[in-house]
Amino acid sequence: MIDGLVGGRLYGEAQIGTGQNGKRYVTCKVRATTNDGDTIFVNVIAFDDEVQTALLALSDAESVALSGALTPKVWTDKNGLTKPAMDMVAHRVMTAHQERRKGDA
Numbered sequence: 001m002i003d004g005l006v007g008g009r010l011y012g013e014a015q016i017g018t019g020q021n022g023k024r025y026v027t028c029k030v031r032a033t034t035n036d037g038d039t040i041f042v043n044v045i046a047f048d049d050e051v052q053t054a055l056l057a058l059s060d061a062e063s064v065a066l067s068g069a070l071t072p073k074v075w076t077d078k079n080g081l082t083k084p085a086m087d088m089v090a091h092r093v094m095t096a097h098q099e100r101r102k103g104d105a
Contacts, residue, residue, distance in 0.1 A: 004070035006042050006088060008032035010062050014055040026052040030064060046090040054093045065094040
């Protein structure tokens, strides 16, 4: 596990799920761009209520920054090419929605 910070854009919509223990979680994908212009997809899961609420308030392609535990992965696309990816258990989130609300207060 690596503590990390990821900034990017939501890819699709965040989804609500329920674990076997009955506890709710939220999953989403974040599309992040590396310094050399490549794209990495970060598969995010959030158990914290505040992080879940923030992710569910976002629409496709909105900017988001997340911190949490990262696990590097690889996946194979439909052409057989190996691509990097990350899994993240998100502990904190920052969005433009949150910043606007702070500025309004």
